[in-house]
Structures are given as C-alpha cells and as structure tokens.
Amino acid sequence: MITNDSTLKTSKKEVLSGLGAVSALGLYFSLLYITINAGVNYAAVFNGIAQLVTGNVALINNNGESMLQMILVIVSVVLITLPIAAIAGMLTSSGAKSYDFEEIDKLLDNGPFALFSIVAIEEILTRGLFLGLLTKVFTGDFGFYAMFLIGNALWAFVHMYNFKDVKEQSILRVVPQFIGGIAFTYLYVRYGLLASIMAHYLYNTILMAMRKEKMPSAGTFFAFIYYIVLLVVTWFMMVNRGIGIPDLLIWVTEAVVPLSGYNFWDYAIVLLGFDAIVGIIAVVLFLDTTDGKREALDKMSEDGLFTFVLSALIIALLNAAMILLMNWLLGFFIGSIIVRSIVITIILAMTTKSSSGSSLARATLVNLPDSFFTVAAFLVLGLWAAMGLSLVFLLVHYLPNYVNSD
Numbered sequence: 145m146i147t148n149d150s151t152l153k154t155s156k157k158e159v160l161s162g163l164g165a166v167s168a169l170g171l172y173f174s175l176l177y178i179t180i181n182a183g184v185n186y187a188a189v190f191n192g193i194a195q196l197v198t199g200n201v202a203l204i205n206n207n208g209e210s211m212l213q214m215i216l217v218i219v220s221v222v223l224i225t226l227p228i229a230a231i232a233g234m235l236t237s238s239g240a241k242s243y244d245f246e247e248i249d250k251l252l253d254n255g256p257f258a259l260f261s262i263v264a265i266e267e268i269l270t271r272g273l274f275l276g277l278l279t280k281v282f283t284g285d286f287g288f289y290a291m292f293l294i295g296n297a298l299w300a301f302v303h304m305y306n307f308k309d310v311k312e313q314s315i316l317r318v319v320p321q322f323i324g325g326i327a328f329t330y331l332y333v334r335y336g337l338l339a340s341i342m343a344h345y346l347y348n349t350i351l352m353a354m355r356k357e358k359m360p361s362a363g364t365f366f367a368f369i370y371y372i373v374l375l376v377v378t379w380f381m382m383v384n385r386g387i388g389i390p391d392l393l394i395w396v397t398e399a400v401v402p403l404s405g406y407n408f409w410d411y412a413i414v415l416l417g418f419d420a421i422v423g424i425i426a427v428v429l430f431l432d433t434t435d436g437k438r439e440a441l442d443k444m445s446e447d448g449l450f451t452f453v454l455s456a457l458i459i460a461l462l463n464a465a466m467i468l469l470m471n472w473l474l475g476f477f478i479g480s481i482i483v484r485s486i487v488i489t490i491i492l493a494m495t496t497k498s499s500s501g502s503s504l505a506r507a508t509l510v511n512l513p514d515s516f517f518t519v520a521a522f523l524v525l526g527l528w529a530a531m532g533l534s535l536v537f538l539l540v541h542y543l544p545n546y547v548n549s550d
Contacts, residue, residue: 149530154471156359163430164354171350171509172430184220193221196330201288204333211483212396214335218343220416226350236316243307245355252355252501258492263344265542267411270299270325271332271340349509350499358432363412370424375539378417385410389418395520400481400540402524404443411521412536419537422514431510432503434496456538457531464530467492485523489516 146403158269179184195203208216237243251258274295300321306312332340380386387410391403403411467488474484496507518537520541522530 153390160356161354163360164356165503167353167356167429167431168350171353171505172223172226173318174425174429175219175350177240179220181195182216184216186220186224188457189217189220190224190274192334193224193327196333197326199289200284201260201333203283204330206334211480211486214339217334218331218339219346220394222326222332222343222347223244225324226347229323232323233320236314236319236366247306248352249355249500251501252352254502255494255498256496259348259504260345260494263348264341266299267328267332267337267341268297271329273330275329276337278435287359291294293327296322296329300308310430313388346509349473349501349505353429353431353505353509355501356432356484357500357502361546364427367407368424370418370425375417375420375424378413378420381413385413387414389421390518392418395482395485400485400520400523408525408532411525412533414520414541415517415533418517418538419540420513426506426510429510430502431506432498432500434498434503434507456535460531460534460538462533464522467519468527468530471523481523485516485520486520492519530538 192204195201209217227358252263274291275288278291278295281287282291300318301315303318303321306318307313324344328340328344328348331343387406391414393404394401394403470488470491471481471484474487478484479485489512493508493512498504498507518533521533525533
C-alpha cells in the first residue's frame with residue numbers, strides 16, 4: 145500500500161485536531177473540578193448572569209469579595225458560558241468552511257502577550273467605552289442596556305469577518321461571540337474592567353488549546369515518567385519531613401509569609417512536588433511544550449561543564465533578582481503582596497515564547513499556579529535563597545525540557 149505525503153499530512157492534521165480537542169476538554173473539566181471543590185456555587189453564579197439578562201443589573205454587586213473569590217467567579221462564569229456558546233456555534237455555523245485559522249495561528253506565533261493585548265483592547269473599547277464612559281452620558285437602566293446591546297452587538301459583528309468567504313459572513317455566525325459578551329459584561333459590572341479582560345483571555349485560551357502543532361513523541365513519554373518519579377520521590381520526602389503541598393495555600397488565602405517551620409529544602413521539595421503534578425497534567429492533556437527551551441539548553445551545555453554551571457548560576461541569579469525587583473517596583477502602586485505576586489506571575493507568563501494555542505494554554509493557564517507559588521517563595525526567601533531555588537528548578541527541569549522540546 146502506497147501512502148503519499150498528502151495523505152500523511154491529512155492524517156497528522158486529524159490526529160492533532162483530535163488531541164487538541166482532548167486538551168480543551170481536559171482543561172475545561174479540570175477547571176470545573178477545581179472550582180466545585182473550592183466551593184463555587186454555580187447556581188448563584190448563573191442567577192447573577194440571569195440578573196443582567198433580565199434587566200436587574202442594579203442587583204449585581206461583589207459584596208467585598210477577596211481576590212481568590214473573584215478569580216473563582218471569573219473561572220466559573222467562563223465555564224458556564226463556553227458550552228452555551230459552543231452549542232450556539234454548532235447550530236449557527238454548521239457547514240462553515242472558511243473560518244480564518246491562518247490569522248489565528250499567526251497571532252499565536254507572537255506569543256501570549258499578543259493575544260492578551262488584543263483581548264485587552266477589545267474589552268477597553270467594548271466594555272470600557274460603552275459601559276464605562278458612555279453610560280455616564282446615557283444614564284439609568286435604559287442607558288445601560290442600550291449601550292450594552294449596541295457595544296456587544298458591534299463587538300460580535302466584527303467577528304463575522306473571521307470567515308473569509310463572503311457568503312458565510314452572516315450575523316448568525318457571531319451569536320457565540322454575543323453570548324460570550326454577555327458573560328464578560330456581567331463580570332465587568334460585578335468587578336470591573338480587569339475581570340472582564342481576565343475572563344475574555346481565559347475563554348480564548350481554552351478554545352485556543354485546540355490549536356495543537358506538535359505530535360506526542362518518545363520525549364513526551366519520557367517527560368511523563370520523569371514527572372511521575374519526581375512526584376513519588378518528593379511525596380516520600382514530604383511525608384518524612386511532615387510537610388505538604390496544602391501548606392502553600394496560605395499564600396493564596398491569607399498572605400505571602402514564611403511557612404512555619406520551613407527551611408530552604410522544605411520549600412524546594414514542596415514546590416518540586418507541585419511542579420511534578422503540573423507537569424503530569426500538561427502531558428496528560430497533550431499540551432505542546434513552550435518554545436525556546438531547547439536552544440537555551442543547547443547553548444548552556446555545548447561549551448562544556450564549566451560554561452554550563454556558570455551559565456546556570458547567572459540565570460538563577462538573574463531570575464531571582466528580576467522577580468524581587470519587580471516586587472519592589474510594584475510595591476509603590478500595589479499594597480497587597482498577594483496581588484503583587486499575581487501580577488508578577490502574569491507578567492512572566494506573558495513573556496513566554498509559544499507557537500501554538502496549545503503551548504500558550506500550557507504557559508498561561510496550566511503553569512500559572514506553579515509559577516505563582518514559585519514567585520511567592522522567592523519573595524519569602526530573599527535574593528540568595530531564591531537564587532538557590534531557581535538553580536534547583538533549572539537543574540531538575542534540564543532533562544525533561546531537553547528531550548521534550550521538539
């Protein structure tokens with residue numbers, strides 16, 4: 145049997161498409177599991193969205209919720225909206241073949257910051273302009289709903305041109321975007337512009353996870369085994385030392401403070417254990433690795449052991465110094481160290497190199513909790529201990545990143 149290149153390319157494309165769907169669904173249900181276990185009341189969140197839709201916008205408020213509570217509500221609103229928008233998309237876009245995925249892929253080639261910038265601009269113009277500024281001119285409930293409908297409709301209408309075939313450019317095609325805009329508006333009213341930007345980015349990231357470009361390889365399997373072994377080793381060490389991953393939750397729920405009774409190696413072991421869990425999840429969800437790691441590792445090792453060690457020390461020092469410097473600068477504007485840690489984590493995620501929606505989802509969604517706890521640990525430990533922790537992470541990650549970077 146003769147198989148030509150065209151058939152192989154089609155087969156690979158179909159496999160990647162299937163794996164991308166697994167990634168997106170896996171992300172969706174993982175977030176659903178987390179939010180349910182965190183105590184999110186989905187009925188209450190749905191009722192809140194219903195208040196907006198039924199004309200009771202004045203009843204929407206955040207009741208002084210914490211940052212963590214706000215994040216959980218944002219995630220839950222996105223999880224409620226996605227299946228509704230997906231069903232609407234299947235009903236209104238069935239048979240459409242001209243959706244411009246090439247432009248989407250070009251955007252993804254530019255990394256997370258490009259997508260975030262577009263999302264932020266869209267939210268500023270749609271929610272910020274129409275609901276923030278124009279409602280000061282057109283006041284009252286009538287003014288709000290007029291601006292909401294006009295702004296949301298215009299924003300959805302623009303997405304019609306994502307279809308290259310003029311015959312497929314129908315208003316019905318953008319019903320999913322209009323539905324998404326309702327969710328973002330609810331969050332804008334409840335928490336403000338930052339919340340609607342976060343929700344919009346999360347919404348897009350879950351969808352973009354379907355854009356996968358790397359086939360699983362032997363390196364993927366090796367990375368999976370490596371993270372399993374790392375988890376087992378760190379778990380035994382945590383049990384022996386009487387420490388655990390739940391200890392880190394104080395940095396989310398209360399404050400970024402030194403953990404009681406912890407020394408340097410306690411921090412390293414717990415963080416590596418959590419990192420192993422994140423690595424396992426990323427592999428199981430078939431998410432692409434982020435770019436740039438193979439080249440950096442090659443440069444570090446090609447000139448011998450001394451150059452590798454020296455480069456590793458310099459990189460570790462720069463990582464620690466950069467995070468501590470960002471925390472110091474942000475301290476002039478942001479009082480909460482938890483919020484500063486979140487901002488630093490997001491900044492680091494935005495600078496990650498990615499070439500597909502799948503690797504973008506890995507960098508800015510799956511890896512985000514891991515990065516946050518690492519940043520918080522750096523702030524607690526100080527420069528030299530943070531440098532040591534950075535060096536430990538660099539060395540532990542060397543092998544799986546090297547073999548799984550293709």
